[in-house]
Amino acid sequence: MFLRGNAACPGCPIPKELDALLEVTGKKTVLVVPASCTSVILGDTQGGQPATIPVIHSAFAAAPAIASGVASSLRMRGEEDATVVVWAGDGGTGDIGFASLSGAAERNENILYVCYDNEAYMNTGIQRSGLTPYGAWTTTTPSGKREFKKPLPLIIAEHRVPYVATASIAYLNDYQSKVRKAKGKKGFRYIHLLSPCPPGWRFDAGLTVEIAKLAVETGIWPLYEIENGEFRLTSASKVLVDKSKRKPVEAYLRYQGRFSKMTPEEVKALQDYVDKMWEELREMAKK
């Protein structure tokens, strides 16, 4: 469904992430992709189209609305077994496409929305997004971002949709089982996938999976799912409510040039933020 030979950078996780998704959703998948690195990866490169399933390239802000229309027309044709997937970056999801995303969630449209979060507008040259983390260098935050990351999966969960999950390329089974669960449900489903980007995060292209793993092990990227309102930590994150089991965030920051200018005080501020987030996750897990 997703052929070899595409325009992704070396070490880019997107081709593997898409492959893993399509392995689960199967041939009857329609992808809606707003302007992003994926538009280039799934574009007509080297004289070929790297996907063998229908792909709709959409305007930046419109993907959830287009997917809603596709889902409605498939329902009218009686093709309810197809999976309509929006595959969008963090800029398209959390900033520019947020209004139509929130609208589709509120209407409980029958679509699976996947945000692959490389934490900046990568396709246009590494500009800051609402999901860029605190302290990170981007071309528009040359001395490090001052605001913290927008908690998007939790914001979507507040729309009371049937399924919300976070995932990581380093935990492929966990990711694919969440896609499987989402595929088996009707209504609005949302998966948020942390996607390390070697040129944008300034790390060696061979370290993508290692960085994705460290994000989970340090607790900066918790793996969880919220199914019909019920919160559950999953996979390697299950034990991390115990702070002593979490590696210090510094272990995650040190391999990435985008954090190299952070002062010790800023590293501590980020560590405090992660610790506080885990206090909140602990409370959610208790309910």
Ligand SMILES: Cc1ncc(C[n+]2csc(CCOP(=O)(O)OP(=O)(O)O)c2C)c(N)n1
């Ligand atoms: C309305 C609008 N504004 C800006 C652009 C230019 N643009 C194309 S891709 C892109 C960056 C997309 O960032 P993100 O959604 O995070 O995906 P990534 O490139 O990181 O994969 C931008 C700003 C556009 N196509 N349309």
Ligand code: SF4
């Ligand atoms: S810039 Fe980053 S996300 Fe975009 S194709 Fe390259 S590695 Fe992938």
